[in-house]
Amino acid sequence: MKNKLVTLLAAAIGLTAIGLASPSIKARQTVQTEVLDIIKQDVSSSTLSYDIVESLTTEVGARMVGTPGADAATDWAMAKMKALGFDKVWVEESQAQLWQRGDLTASITAPYPHKVVAIALGGSVGTNGQAINAEVAYFDDLTALQAAPEGSLKGKIAYVGYRMERHIDGHGYGKAVGARVAGASAAAKKGALAFIMRSVGTDTDRIGHTGMMRYEEGIAKIPAVALSNPDADLLENMLRREQPVTFSLNTSASGPTGDTVTIANVIGEVTGAETPDELITLGAHIDSWDVGTGAIDDGIGIGIVLAAGHYIATMEQRPARTIRVILFAAEEIGLVGVRDYVAQHKADMSQHMLGAEWDFGNGRIYELEPGVGPQALASVRDFANYLAPMGVGLASTNTAKGQSDMSLLGEAGQPAFNFAPDGLDYFDYHHTENDTLDKVDQDALKVNTTIYTLFAWYAANSGVDYRQ
Known part of the structure; x- marks a missing residue:
């Protein structure tokens, strides 16, 4: 397989986009398709991701901003990229606000x-160790x-069910998450002592779902808490x-600390042979919440890219x-790292030719949505046709x-592919x-890793300007 791939790759140097009219396009299309076939066969049988x-998840685990796990994740990622053969590996550091969870106890006190x-929701203040007991x-x-x-x-606890x-x-997340983000300030405006809500989740497990919330300026900050779905039913x-x-x-201790901590985007490159300044970007986020081990959010994305x-x-x-x-x-506390990335790379954003991220889903990809210029759609359709037998529309x-x-x-101008995976669970x-x-x-x-690898290779060798 490897010898065949070497031969094909040598023949594929200088490939133009599939679908462009030229005397040699059929031969070029055949070579590109055969290379993709070999990639598909090899990656789909690999357990690497x-x-x-x-x-x-074993060596680092939870990776919440400001915790030792976040620092360990940065070191882990740099070492892993180097071990996996990336040409260049580096970090770009900046600052983020520190929040600490603390301890929490909650109960229904009457009538039963x-x-x-x-x-606690991320960013919530605490009760200063004094229990709030209210209707x-x-x-x-x-x-x-x-x-x-x-x-x-006034004098009550607001609950959104x-x-x-x-x-x-x-898409049910969009309808539910507004209460998590804005509920505490909405309740405080009406005089509430605290805000509680049904977890933003689709499970029936007796486990709460955390996530970021925000306070409005000039509004009293009250504790914000999510109940497990069975307890919300109760x-x-x-x-x-x-x-x-x-x-x-x-x-006992939840709340913003007023301190800042160092965060780091970890970046690795496989340098291009012909136009190395042109970038195809693959993204995932390295942080997680302090609960679980961040396997799905976003360990899967890290494994894939x-x-x-x-x-x-x-x-x-x-x-x-x-x-x-x-x-x-x-990412979990407000896309802080990527905001810094965009600011630092403003001058070279035109060199970001096409990108894709994984930060949702656990099942197979079933659809590809592009965000490219009209002339690039022909190339998109060719790639989509190649993926169709894999169940991707x-x-x-x-x-x-x-x-x-x-x-x-x-938003800064990079064209994008969005791959839609089955996110039912x-x-x-x-x-x-x-x-x-x-x-x-x-x-x-395995399937999703194969698709992202095919995407990266295809986009890097298509010759297409995805802005056009």
Whole structure:
């Protein structure tokens, strides 16, 4: 296989985009397709991406900003990239705000006392070690909370019970996450002492889902907590009995510290042989929350992009363009690392030719959506046709900006591919103690790693200007 690949790659030097009219295009198309076939066969049989996730979750684990795990992850990533054959490996450091979780106890105190499972939302203040015990006021969703009369929640705890819907593309998250982000300030405006909510998740496990929240300037900061879905059910069952329900919340040390910590984007490259200044970017985020081991969010992404980079780095012929793998820091607390990346690379953003990130899903990719110039769509369709036998369809839209971190590069002008994977079970584990290695779908991971490797190689050797 390797000898055949070497021969094909030698013949493929100077490949132009598939589909361009020229006397030799049929031969070039054949060579490109045969190279892709070999990549597909080799990568689809490899366990490397899973092995990388196993290494990360075992040797590092949780990687929350400002913790020893985050520093260990940076060292791990640099060593792993070097071991996997990347030509250049470096970090780009900046600063982020430090937040600490602390301890938390929560319970329903009346009319039927129960301990409940809850977790502080990222960025939440605490209770200064003094328990808040107050009557619960129920709201269907964030909009209902925002519509509550002024002063109506004075001395109460506001609760939003919106239940996230399960969808293959995860779009139920957008409808549910608003309460997590803005609920505390909305409740505080109405006089509430604290804000609690049903977890933003699709599981029935007695485990809370954390995630970032924000306070509005000039509004009192009150504790913000998510209940596990079974405990949210329990609370709502009591509320339906039309008796006053009281809730107790005590967090000993949670809250912003006022300090900053150093964060680091970890970057590795496989240098292009023909136009090395032109970049094809693969992204994932290296941080995680402090619960679970960050296997799915975003260990899967790290495994995919590092394995793709490794495979291309070990090929006899270098790609025409440079493959740049970026492990972004501090995604979970507000895309901090990528904001710094865009600021630092403003002058060379025109050299970022095309990018793709993995930060959602656990199942197989079923669709490709491009975000490219109109002339580049012919190349996109050719690549999509190649992927079709793998179960990947081409979206009818051309509006992709990139997932997660990569969306900010998209806003800065980088064309993007968005690969849509099956995310039906993703929000069962998202931001929970259950985000662990055993949840990773190993068969899907092989397929998805293959697709990202094919993408990186194809884009690097297409010769297409994806802005045009």
